[in-house]
Amino acid sequence: MQDLVQRIYGTGSRFHIGDIGWELASVPPERQAGWRIALWNDGDQDVAWGWTEGNGLLLVVDPARAEVAGEVLDWFREVVGPGQRVTSVLESETHLIDAIEKAGFTVENGRPYYTHHNISLDKLGTPVVPAGFTLRHVGADEVEKRAAVHRAAWSDVAPSKMTAEAMAAVMSTWPYRPELDWVVENSAGVFVASALIWLDEQHRAGLVEPVGCAPEYRRLGLGQAVNLGALHALKELGGVEARVCPRGDDGYPIPAKLYQSIGFRPGLRTVNYVAEGN
Numbered sequence: 001m002q003d004l005v006q007r008i009y010g011t012g013s014r015f016h017i018g019d020i021g022w023e024l025a026s027v028p029p030e031r032q033a034g035w036r037i038a039l040w041n042d043g044d045q046d047v048a049w050g051w052t053e054g055n056g057l058l059l060v061v062d063p064a065r066a067e068v069a070g071e072v073l074d075w076f077r078e079v080v081g082p083g084q085r086v087t088s089v090l091e092s093e094t095h096l097i098d099a100i101e102k103a104g105f106t107v108e109n110g111r112p113y114y115t116h117h118n119i120s121l122d123k124l125g126t127p128v129v130p131a132g133f134t135l136r137h138v139g140a141d142e143v144e145k146r147a148a149v150h151r152a153a154w155s156d157v158a159p160s161k162m163t164a165e166a167m168a169a170v171m172s173t174w175p176y177r178p179e180l181d182w183v184v185e186n187s188a189g190v191f192v193a194s195a196l197i198w199l200d201e202q203h204r205a206g207l208v209e210p211v212g213c214a215p216e217y218r219r220l221g222l223g224q225a226v227n228l229g230a231l232h233a234l235k236e237l238g239g240v241e242a243r244v245c246p247r248g249d250d251g252y253p254i255p256a257k258l259y260q261s262i263g264f265r266p267g268l269r270t271v272n273y274v275a276e277g278n
């Protein structure tokens with residue numbers, strides 16, 4: 001799945017290899033049990049994949065093999081059965097939009113969507129943390145603390161299911177590297193903010209996913225600092241640009257404000273589709 005995403009990567013493509021690494025590894029086994037994943041190959045080349053959970057589909061199709069999109073959608077209908085089906089694309093993925101509309105889907109407004117945000121690494125601000133805090137990348141052995149800061153940051157939205165086991169899976173997933181996994185530590189040695197970047201060396205492009213700050217430490221500039229720390233590390237490792245994909249709708253606006261405050265600029269957005277019946 002990552003091979004195909006990397007092969008077709010560009011400004012107009014929805015996913016970065018880091019999206020797939022994070023989504024595959026960070027989810028607890030009981031949720032993974034509900035996934036169905038299928039790949040389409042031509043010889044030794046992957047040309048498409050589909051990934052369903054519940055009645056939803058994520059799909060990636062090589063734009064040069066657009067005709068395969070219809071097969072992925074047929075597979076999705078067979079796996080999910082009759083009833084409502086939902087999917088989404090990046091607005092630039094016209095090869096998918098044609099097939100999705102041909103399969104009877106229509107645009108569904110009003111559901112959450114995501115807006116790609118992009119930054120070039122040539123003029124990054126300097127990360128600053130308040131007195132008493134330390135900014136650094138994690139060590140490969142700090143799995144428990146790394147899982148704990150993720151849980152803390154995400155538990156005011158809904159209880160986070162992140163475990164040390166799931167974080168260990170993330171930290172052993174290609175192309176994770178601890179040098180790009182940044183944290184802010186308080187004076188007691190507790191991690192209170194984090195930002196993970198995944199580097200696609202072939203495209204010299206980073207993906208920031210995920211970012212978080214524990215609720216009691218918010219609005220101190222730690223989110224900015226931990227992102228900038230990770231972005232500078234990305235540049236040192238050869239990256240030239242980075243992407244992050246926060247919600248673009250009004251229902252969850254704060255992360256986009258954080259990223260824009262450090263220089264990310266909004267680009268392409270995702271679009272939701274729905275189909276009913278057979």
Ligand SMILES: CC(C)(COP(=O)(O)OP(=O)(O)OC[C@H]1O[C@@H](n2cnc3c(N)ncnc32)[C@H](O)[C@@H]1OP(=O)(O)O)[C@@H](O)C(=O)NCCC(=O)NCCS
Binds near residue numbers: 154212214219225257
């Ligand atoms: C998003 C998040 C990481 C921000 O962390 P933070 O440490 O509070 O962010 P900072 O203090 O560095 O804020 C930087 C800028 O972001 C914007 N911002 C942050 N919180 C904001 C809020 N509650 N309201 C409006 N703007 C806000 C502001 O522009 C702020 O700059 P300012 O304080 O000078 O006005 C934090 O709210 C969080 O962990 N949320 C839950 C997890 C999450 O949604 N992660 C992002 C997923 S894409």
